[in-house]
Amino acid sequence: MRAILRGGLVDDSALTNEYLDELLAVGKRPGYASVARAVYGTLPSLVAARSVYPRVTVxxxxxxxxHDWSRASDRDANNRALPGAEFVQIPDAGHFLSLEKPAVIAALLDRSAVGEDHETGR
Structure with missing residues (x-):
């Protein structure tokens, strides 16, 4: 598992032993295999979902x-298909952004929350 996860990171130090231990413990919980199979079974529909992206209104x-695992052409296609999407590419980061660049992700979420509050008055 460590080797697979490292493949999605630019900074290997982001993958701590504590996090890996937690992932392994979660995987041993009763019912996890059923959940994992269900998630993997949805992969074709996740790819097909791009056809409805133009209808997204939020x-x-x-x-x-x-350095994400996705192809640049797929990223561009998603960006083109989502009306008004804000495309952000995090430099020197791989697929697991919340592990590798948690402060950057937190800042993006904070910025989004402030924007929503400003627009809705909440």
Missing amino acids: PVNLVYGE
Whole structure:
């Protein structure tokens, strides 16, 4: 598992032993295998979902690491398909942004929350 997860990181130090231990413990919980199979079973529908992206009417932040596992052409296609999406590419980061760049992700979420509050008055 460590080798797979490291493949999604630019900074290997972001993958701590404590986090890896937690992932392994979660995977041993009763019922986890059923949940994992169900998630994997949805993968084709996740790819097919792009066909409905043009109907999205809410604000979208499309965030990728510079070295994400996705292809640049897929990222661009998602960005083009989502009307008004804000495309953000995080430099020197891989696929697991919340592990590798948690402060950057937190700042993006904070910025989004402030924007929503400003627009809705909440």
